[in-house]
Amino acid sequence: MARVVVVGSINMDLVTLAPRFAGPGETVLGERFLTVPGGKGANQAVAAARLGAEVTLIGALGDDTFGEQLREGLAREGIALDYVSRIDDCGSGTASITVAGGENEIIVVPAANARVTPAQVEAATDAIARADAVLVQMEIPLESVEATLRLGHRLGVPVILNPAPAQKLPTEWLKLARYVTPNQHELAILLGADAQQDFRALMRQAPGPVVLTRGGEGAWYREDGEPTHQSGFAVDVVDTTGAGDTFNGALAVFLHEGLPQAVRKACAAAALSVTRLGAQGGMPTRVELDAWLAGRP
Secondary structure (H helix, E strand, C coil): CCEEEEECCCEEEEEEECCCCCCCCCCCCCCEEEEEEECHHHHHHHHHHHCCCEEEEEEEEECCHHHHHHHHHHHHCCCEEEEEEEECCCCCEEEEEEEECCEEEEEEECHHHHHCCHHHHHHCHHHHHHCCEEEECCCCCHHHHHHHHHHHHHHCCCEEECCCCCCCCCHHHHHHCCEECCEHHHHHHHHCCCCCCCHHHHHHHCCCCEEEECHHHEEEEECCCCCEEEECCCCCCCCCCCHHHHHHHHHHHHHHHCHHHHHHHHHHHHHHHCCCCCCCCCCCCHHHHHHHHHCCC
């Protein structure tokens, strides 16, 4: 069983289904409203847990109803929450998501997620030292992202940096990550480059290994040679929310099988996830993923 540590955000997603996105100053009648657990850290932790990993989450929740609900849900998934702190006099993170035509628009309010500290990361040194892989994203303070990268590097544990939401980072940080997992837009921002460049050229400019997600096209990955393509899987898309988080969670779980196999299984898990509604609601189990892949070469 793979052991995965996730350092990242925990949100309650406030999801509105609509026939189309509203323009500036426009009101559109929605079709349905839901509150569902989310946050890139929590999503990736759930994805990894459902795929059979032993998962520890490092993060923060507010002293509110959402916080209680989110903690209970994560516990039901079997995720270790020893390093998830409760912040008094602070709300839990939220993401307001509009889904229309199979695509989504998202506004995130960090709240308690902005209080995840480097000290929390250091306190989890023993858990990180035992991990097969560590996942970290950028919905928490950058100093905590840096602390995770440095600690994983010091301990010799591979850290997967999912740079979302993206911003330019020091080259040194990118070198500390075992893999960086952006889309084309995020990679251009990370490198301070032109997003209109060919994505393969951008991958060659990166200072370390890159796994680049390309939606339905699949993914491209590069360690020290030319970028290699892993095809996507054709499915009927219902909701793309959480597809990238499913990909990253799966990549961490299967990394010990080698990068090509891990990327293939991550693409498959992400494809399965978009066939159902909700970030975590669509994430497949290990049994579902194995059965789905069994008939595919």
